[in-house]
Amino acid sequence: MNKDTLSFLSALAENNSKEWMDANREWYQGTRKGFLETVEALLEELKKVEPGLAGLRPKDCVFRQNRDIRFSANKAPYKNNMGGYFSPGGKKSVGPGYYLHIQPGESFLAGGIWMPAAEELKKIRQEIDYAGEELKNIIGQPAFKSSFGEIHGERLKTSPRDYSTDHPHIDLLRLKSFVVTHSLTDEEVLSDGLVETCLGYYSKMEDFHAFLARAVDDAESGEGII
Template sequence: MIYQESLDFLKDLAENNNRDWFTANKERYDAARENVIDFTGQLLAKLQKIDPAIDETVDAKKRVMRIYRDIRFSKNKTPYKNNFGVSIPSGGSRGGTVEFYLQIQPGNSFIGGGYWMPEAPHLKVIRQEIDYNASELKAIIDDKAFVKLFGDFRKQEQLKSVPREYSAENENIDLLKLKSFVAWHKITDEEITSGDAVQLVADICSKIYPLNVFLKNALA
């Protein structure tokens, strides 16, 4: 589970996002980060049974993202993120582009998966796969259990215009216009701090897994 103390640290950090406060509370940060690393290790053990392509040697510590923000090109100069992010690539995709992603943040935790904002070469081949095998993708995203967990997959950000390789009359144009191919589900503070939090997250990932397989096939 994620400890309440870890969420409390993140809440306090959001209200005191400066180096002096962070330095004075470094022990709290270290304890929270270790909690997230331990949670990630337990989650990885379960995900490897769901997705055989996830490398058994994956280091949980390396999957927990840095809390330090890159502020070089940002108008927001606060030095720290107010969440812990965990990125777990679904092995077999080029560059680890298809992944499971866990965000831990008071009032805004979620588990997601798929491919967020692919660059042009990957976007092109994913669209080709949709054009050739739309029925396979629609069987995944229109399944009642999928919709209940993740909502309408087509409601993600779309291009305003039609991709030049396709016709506006294409029956799957709503999917071909997507900029991202992501499913995500919000997790409450009560859920993420519960004793069965790891299993809960793993169960949701199992519902995302077929989407990841479809996307990895497109990139193969």
């Protein structure tokens, strides 16, 4: 990671226009290159424990800097962050993945599945119905809780269809996303140990990911996808 990445993103947030980006294209390209190098280092290490990542390249994992403003009231053309996502199916995978978000004062790493489609969400709920105690044990481990706290994501206000309000795992069944996060300080982001820090926390997500991957496995293979 370039040492001035956060400075660039701060400046971009204050001057979010094509004119400014054009005038600072070299600065952007330098920080982008540094971020890709960090993503490459993470990807190479993750491939050792996630064989499904073998065919991915860094550019397959990094999100575009340009925002899609077609249907947004916010017409700022660029994101004021940099993000990378590592999942066997690439950025469009329906299975769990690891995420790195770089933004001044708001950086974090994350893992899990964000807003799964209806078919995948149904399968995750079925797995919770069948083996919810297993998931509770995973997320209740002291090392997991101290690193990530609770699962984040929108929740239904009532019980999902086909599940009663007194279901023993109703709190998990109400979830619409299954994501855990850990904040990163600006100092951690710019340190030489960023990759090792991320890998350390990603390793604590392995059982969580295994549960989610098992739930959506047949969806990932193409069965039943809408």
